[in-house]
Amino acid sequence: MSEPTKAPAASAGSRAATKKELPEHFKSYKHVWVFIEQERGQVHPVSWELMGAGRKLADKLNVELAAVVIGPEGESTAQAAAEAFCYGADLAYMVADPLLTDYRNEAYTKALTDVVNTYQPEILLLGATTLGRDLAGSVATTLLTGLTADCTELDVDTDGSLAATRPTFGGSLLCTIYTLNYRPQMATVRPRVMPMPERVEHPVGRIITHPLGLVEDDIVTKVLSFLPDRDSAKSNLAFADVVVAGGLGLGSPENFQLVRQLASVLGAEYGCSRPLVQKGWVTSDRQIGQTGKTIRPKLYIAAGISGAIQHRVGVEGSDLIVAINTDKNAPIFEFAHVGIVTDAIRLLPALTEAFRARLSPHSRDRIAS
Amino acid sequence: MHIVVCIKQVPDSAQIRVHPVTNTIMRQGVPTIINPYDLFALEAALALRDQHGGEVTVLTMGPPSAADSLRKALTFGADRAVLLTDRFFAGADTLATTYALATAIRKIGETFGAPDLVFTGKQTIDGDTAQVGPGVAKRLGLLQLTYVAKISALDLDNKTIEAERRSEGGVQILQTRLPCLITMLEATNEIRRGGMADALRAARAEVVTWSAKDAGVEDITKCGLRGSPTIVKRVFAPQARAEKATMVDFSDTPPADALIAELFKRQPKLETELATLARGY
Numbered sequence: 074m075s076e077p078t079k080a081p082a083a084s085a086g087s088r089a090a091t092k093k094e095l096p097e098h099f100k101s102y103k104h105v106w107v108f109i110e111q112e113r114g115q116v117h118p119v120s121w122e123l124m125g126a127g128r129k130l131a132d133k134l135n136v137e138l139a140a141v142v143i144g145p146e147g148e149s150t151a152q153a154a155a156e157a158f159c160y161g162a163d164l165a166y167m168v169a170d171p172l173l174t175d176y177r178n179e180a181y182t183k184a185l186t187d188v189v190n191t192y193q194p195e196i197l198l199l200g201a202t203t204l205g206r207d208l209a210g211s212v213a214t215t216l217l218t219g220l221t222a223d224c225t226e227l228d229v230d231t232d233g234s235l236a237a238t239r240p241t242f243g244g245s246l247l248c249t250i251y252t253l254n255y256r257p258q259m260a261t262v263r264p265r266v267m268p269m270p271e272r273v274e275h276p277v278g279r280i281i282t283h284p285l286g287l288v289e290d291d292i293v294t295k296v297l298s299f300l301p302d303r304d305s306a307k308s309n310l311a312f313a314d315v316v317v318a319g320g321l322g323l324g325s326p327e328n329f330q331l332v333r334q335l336a337s338v339l340g341a342e343y344g345c346s347r348p349l350v351q352k353g354w355v356t357s358d359r360q361i362g363q364t365g366k367t368i369r370p371k372l373y374i375a376a377g378i379s380g381a382i383q384h385r386v387g388v389e390g391s392d393l394i395v396a397i398n399t400d401k402n403a404p405i406f407e408f409a410h411v412g413i414v415t416d417a418i419r420l421l422p423a424l425t426e427a428f429r430a431r432l433s434p435h436s437r438d439r440i441a442s
Numbered sequence: 443m444h445i446v447v448c449i450k451q452v453p454d455s456a457q458i459r460v461h462p463v464t465n466t467i468m469r470q471g472v473p474t475i476i477n478p479y480d481l482f483a484l485e486a487a488l489a490l491r492d493q494h495g496g497e498v499t500v501l502t503m504g505p506p507s508a509a510d511s512l513r514k515a516l517t518f519g520a521d522r523a524v525l526l527t528d529r530f531f532a533g534a535d536t537l538a539t540t541y542a543l544a545t546a547i548r549k550i551g552e553t554f555g556a557p558d559l560v561f562t563g564k565q566t567i568d569g570d571t572a573q574v575g576p577g578v579a580k581r582l583g584l585l586q587l588t589y590v591a592k593i594s595a596l597d598l599d600n601k602t603i604e605a606e607r608r609s610e611g612g613v614q615i616l617q618t619r620l621p622c623l624i625t626m627l628e629a630t631n632e633i634r635r636g637g638m639a640d641a642l643r644a645a646r647a648e649v650v651t652w653s654a655k656d657a658g659v660e661d662i663t664k665c666g667l668r669g670s671p672t673i674v675k676r677v678f679a680p681q682a683r684a685e686k687a688t689m690v691d692f693s694d695t696p697p698a699d700a701l702i703a704e705l706f707k708r709q710p711k712l713e714t715e716l717a718t719l720a721r722g723y
């Protein structure tokens with residue numbers, strides 16, 4: 074029997090109905106914070122994307138937007154704080170200490186928890202990266218507050234609560250989650266899900282520094298070394314202008330080369346939907362969707378991908394979505410711009426040849442003349 | 443050495459369908475599986491046990507039917523299975539889940555020996571939060587190593603462990619002290635096929651089944667829906683885009699040509715942009 078989706082909403086609704094007023098000690102919690110993630114002197118772009126989202130929430134609530142910068146003492150951390158003002162911060166909290174040179178859960182959890190307990194924000198946003206998720210889970214559990222992962226939309230409700238929307242049920246539906254009686258309301262967002270806000274030159278504003286209050290002996294975990302990824306090993310999927318991806322409709326792992334061939338002719342990156350990673354046909358760094366990469370290319374070609382929400386949320390920011398699928402009722406046609414109902418296995422090689430012919434310098438000369 | 447592995451029974455997400463008319467989840471007949479990410483945690487734990495001796499206890503929280511997943515874990519070679527099941531646990535968000543699991547792990551420690559390691563998968567395929575591992579670690583006061591690709595050294599005498607942790611831009615080689623909690627990265631190993639002996643043992647094995655009270659839960663208000671700071675207010679299907687997709691008609695042109703013509707008609711700049719990109723390769 075199918076279960077009405079109202080079920081969770083109804084049971085939650087009864088909780089919402091019995092919602093007591095926000096406990097007295099949480100009423101002083103104000104302002105929106107974004108955790109600025111740095112690794113080895115580099116700010117992760119997701120932090121600036123979150124500043125854009127945080128700015129909108131702060132404006133709606135008529136409160137301040139603060140950046141929380143945690144890192145080693147010195148130039149890079151100060152620079153990250155200064156940069157936050159160019160992305161809309163009203164102020165920055167800074168914990169700078171040599172012990173924070175490398176990310177370690179213990180030290181970063183203490184730093185962020187202390188700043189939250191001292192300055193009491195109502196909303197705290199973090200990037201859903203390996204660092205952000207490691208940290209957010211520890212901080213939320215320490216604070217005993219709610220944390221909503223991988224949000225695709227953040228908004229403020231009429232009563233001032235954070236409405237955090239994310240895919241649910243393995244990515245087949247969306248749900249909106251609230252943290253009503255606890256503060257701060259915490260949420261993570263994956264890289265590239267929010268648009269990058271415009272950087273506006275801005276003088277450094279108010280910076281409030283906070284001590285870490287640890288010595289090295291307090292931190293059990295040691296970083297023995299760090300092996301940076303070779304550039305050649307990184308896929309540029311998230312930032313590519315053109316992406317070609319394949320799904321289960323390709324029928325076999327061998328057919329995935331048809332996707333790679335088209336990508337190669339277009340100078341594009343290639344990707345896949347989640348089932349292909351689960352089946353082991355393609356490596357996980359190529360997965361597009363909620364639990365993989367979010368892409369924002371000029372052209373996205375999806376071959377044999379049905380278009381579950383889990384996939385949809387990862388590609389919706391594309392300028393032009395082209396769907397190839399044998400099933401004219403596939404959900405992907407509900408958000409594609411251009412669709413073609415045919416077998417991707419047959420169309421992909423033809424498309425590769427046709428693009429090759431049109432895009433080769435020779436044919437371009439001919440068109441020009 | 444005693445290792446506890448937390449697993450979750452999840453619906454096979456590839457098989458979930460939404461009813462096209464009523465927009466409801468059709469759960470009937472959807473098979474359940476062990477969360478695929480948890481199998482990497484289980485295999486890592488079994489491999490450490492084989493190397494260093496000791497026992498592996500698998501733990502899950504869920505309805506009574508979640509015992510199926512525990513039995514499956516026993517067939518892979520786990521030594522003991524504990525099922526935490528109680529209506530008080532229903533509706534738990536990640537914070538309430540970590541309370542229940544942490545309480546049960548403490549009880550497992552008292553009953554079967556204190557764990558040296560606790561393993562989880564990096565996340566589940568139904569919730570996809572990756573929050574429960576770090577939350578359980580925090581509740582138990584354990585050190586945590588998340589997104590672990592490889593355990594490079596384990597010294598039980600000195601109670602230290604070395605592991606490779608995936609970070610955004612590379613790999614951190616970390617050393618920490620036992621006991622600790624590890625969330626295992628996917629595709630880092632392959633779950634073994636259990637032998638006949640394991641299958642027979644699993645069929646006969648008793649799954650230790652605990653209610654909230656059995657597990658030592660003292661404060662029922664920290665469990666399930668009541669213990670969850672987050673509430674789901676609304677569940678909905680996403681709206682179709684207002685503008686319908688242009689469906690390419692290829693009744694009198696080869697489909698590839700028809701499609702390309704439509705793309706360039708729609709975005710005339712695309713042809714130049716593609717040509718520039720293609721030249722770069």
